[in-house]
Amino acid sequence: MRVTADRDRCLGAGQCVLHAPDVFDQSDEDGTVVLLTGTPSEAQGESVRTAVRMCPNAVLTLTDDPPS
Amino acid sequence: MRASRPPASAPIPDPAPSDPVTREGPASDPAVSDAAASGPATTTAVLDGEDAAVTILPTRRDHPFDPPSELGLLRDEGPVTRLAFPDGARGWLLTRHEDVRAVLADGRFSADRIGASSPVRRPEFRAEDRPGVLVTMDPPEHTRLRRMLTPYFTTRRMQALAPRVERIATAHLDALRASGPPADLVPTYTLPIPSLVICELLGVPYADRARFHAWAAAALSLTTSDDEVRAARDALTTYMRELVAAKRREPDDALLGALVTGDNDLTDAELCGIGRLLLVAGHETTANQLALGALTLITRPDQLAVFRERRDAADRAVEELLRYLTIIQFGTTRVAREDVVLHGRRVRRGETVVLSLPAANRDPGHFDRPDELDVTRPPSQHVAFGHGIHQCLGQQLARVEMRIALTVLFDGLRELSLAVPADRIPMRHDMAIYGVHRLPVSWKE
Ligand code: HEM
Ligand code: HEM
Numbered sequence: 001m002r003v004t005a006d007r008d009r010c011l012g013a014g015q016c017v018l019h020a021p022d023v024f025d026q027s028d029e030d031g032t033v034v035l036l037t038g039t040p041s042e043a044q045g046e047s048v049r050t051a052v053r054m055c056p057n058a059v060l061t062l063t064d065d066p067p068s
Numbered sequence: 069m070r071a072s073r074p075p076a077s078a079p080i081p082d083p084a085p086s087d088p089v090t091r092e093g094p095a096s097d098p099a100v101s102d103a104a105a106s107g108p109a110t111t112t113a114v115l116d117g118e119d120a121a122v123t124i125l126p127t128r129r130d131h132p133f134d135p136p137s138e139l140g141l142l143r144d145e146g147p148v149t150r151l152a153f154p155d156g157a158r159g160w161l162l163t164r165h166e167d168v169r170a171v172l173a174d175g176r177f178s179a180d181r182i183g184a185s186s187p188v189r190r191p192e193f194r195a196e197d198r199p200g201v202l203v204t205m206d207p208p209e210h211t212r213l214r215r216m217l218t219p220y221f222t223t224r225r226m227q228a229l230a231p232r233v234e235r236i237a238t239a240h241l242d243a244l245r246a247s248g249p250p251a252d253l254v255p256t257y258t259l260p261i262p263s264l265v266i267c268e269l270l271g272v273p274y275a276d277r278a279r280f281h282a283w284a285a286a287a288l289s290l291t292t293s294d295d296e297v298r299a300a301r302d303a304l305t306t307y308m309r310e311l312v313a314a315k316r317r318e319p320d321d322a323l324l325g326a327l328v329t330g331d332n333d334l335t336d337a338e339l340c341g342i343g344r345l346l347l348v349a350g351h352e353t354t355a356n357q358l359a360l361g362a363l364t365l366i367t368r369p370d371q372l373a374v375f376r377e378r379r380d381a382a383d384r385a386v387e388e389l390l391r392y393l394t395i396i397q398f399g400t401t402r403v404a405r406e407d408v409v410l411h412g413r414r415v416r417r418g419e420t421v422v423l424s425l426p427a428a429n430r431d432p433g434h435f436d437r438p439d440e441l442d443v444t445r446p447p448s449q450h451v452a453f454g455h456g457i458h459q460c461l462g463q464q465l466a467r468v469e470m471r472i473a474l475t476v477l478f479d480g481l482r483e484l485s486l487a488v489p490a491d492r493i494p495m496r497h498d499m500a501i502y503g504v505h506r507l508p509v510s511w512k513e
């Protein structure tokens with residue numbers, strides 16, 4: 001799966017880091033989201049989906065990998 | 069691309085551009101009244117507020133842990149309720165989870181409190197109270213301040229404070245044990261812990277706590293006179309202005325000192341507002357959530373047993389207590405910046421909309437068994453910290469404080485019980501932030 005972030009919308013609530021700390025971080029400069037990986041593994045899938053659901057401002061978008 | 073974003077929900081945008089003439093004037097559009105007379109609302113017939121039954125925000129609770137049952141009835145009756153405010157204005161109340169979240173994330177609604185009505189009687193928020201108080205600002209003003217502050221409150225930074233929070237909690241627990249039962253947990257445990265933590269974080273002298281606790285209590289009380297509220301606000305402002313001046317002379321590493329010396333264009337008035345907001349929000353909220361959470365677990369041994377047996381359950385228990393108790397008891401408010409149609413009702417520009425966080429957090433349309441406390445509940449999109457761009461800045465700090473303070477408390481005091489009957493605990497019905505005034509407890513030495 002692929003995850004992308006629209007950082008302009010991010011307000012740094014940190015919900016994503018709380019739920020998927022190995023996929024998301026927050027910048028030291030303005031607290032907005034930093035992607036540690038754009039392609040989380042299957043094992044990370046559930047935590048990433050939770051993070052996307054919990055984000056208060058629809059910053060994060062998940063897309064399935066294109067069928068190979 | 070946006071395929072699996074959370075569904076863009078509820079408010080149906082007004083299909084027709086609103087007519088600038090009817091916008092401001094009294095609503096007497098005959099088409100609208102006819103539609104109202106001829107039957108139930110549909111999305112095609114937009115109804116104005118004048119046709120709706122008016123209520124005031126229900127505040128009377130039948131049970132200390134549950135929101136007023138009347139709120140639940142309103143939520144069952146329909147999504148949009150016409151509300152009369154104490155200042156005489158009319159506006160709206162939203163009670164459903166989906167709608168509350170949608171409006172909080174909708175840029176057509178402003179968070180500016182100047183000109184907004186409050187559902188409970190409050191003295192007016194004045195322009196001079198506003199600089200730095202980002203909870204009452206819209207983008208881009210809000211974005212500028214929020215981005216400046218967020219680095220100090222990131223999830224990882226707050227989690228790194230855990231050892232310090234644990235030392236503070238343990239020290240207060242040791243003091244409790246030394247003095248022996250019974251004790252009131254509010255002044256000895258639930259208030260001092262978040263208070264000391266936020267003082268250290270901001271660089272506010274903890275020795276001054278008696279003063280700012282009293283000001284915050286007066287400012288948040290619904291029963292103090294307007295003059296007393298204003299006096300308390302002014303005293304807090306003067307105190308913070310002097311503290312900011314002191315930081316300018318002698319900066320330290322804590323947040324206020326860092327902002328004073330930082331590469332930013334913050335004015336002293338803004339620094340003062342930031343300091344006031346963080347100081348009040350940083351201890352009143354967590355302190356009450358903590359005390360009410362402790363009371364809840366003491367009176368629910370079944371849930372407490374789960375909390376204690378399963379160490380990994382603490383995080384879920386904290387979230388569930390946030391949802392179940394929702395201490396921002398009258399919700400939050402937004403003002404429509406333009407006419408917006410919500411479920412067939414026209415919210416006019418300038419009208420205040422109350423978003424009931426407690427009602428949303430008990431909405432059966434979103435939560436399974438919403439009125440049941442279940443500390444094992446999976447992450448649930450509760451709105452105890454709000455939603456959208458104003459979602460709580462201090463939430464990660466509050467989570468760390470709650471988890472540690474509750475764990476240390478229930479690990480440290482054996483057979484913790486109430487020292488008075490449960491119905492004698494004085495609840496904070498009279499405060500903007502719900503909780504308990506006192507929490508007398510006993511334990512086995
Ligand atoms: C359990 C404890 C807490 C609860 C229930 C809580 C609740 C909330 C809610 C509901 C909002 C949104 C208000 C709105 O949308 O109008 C909010 C915003 C805010 N909270 Fe908290 N809060 C808590 C703890 C804290 C702490 C510890 C701090 C400070 C360190 C804090 C600082 C703030 C600030 C600064 C805002 C405004 C954010 C903005 O406007 O962007 N809160 N909080
Ligand atoms: C954690 C979230 C909140 C924070 C950070 C916060 C903090 C503050 C602060 C510091 C002020 C300025 C007071 C002063 O200058 O002495 C203020 C004003 C105000 N707050 Fe909050 N508040 C929060 C949530 C709420 C909510 C949800 C409501 C709605 C019920 C509310 C209602 C008000 C009102 C009406 C005022 C202006 C009048 C007053 O100062 O009493 N607050 N808030």
Ligand code: SF4
Pocket residue numbers: 005009010011012013014015016017026031032033054055056057058059060
């Ligand atoms: S949860 Fe959303 S708003 Fe919060 S830091 Fe992550 S991406 Fe930003």
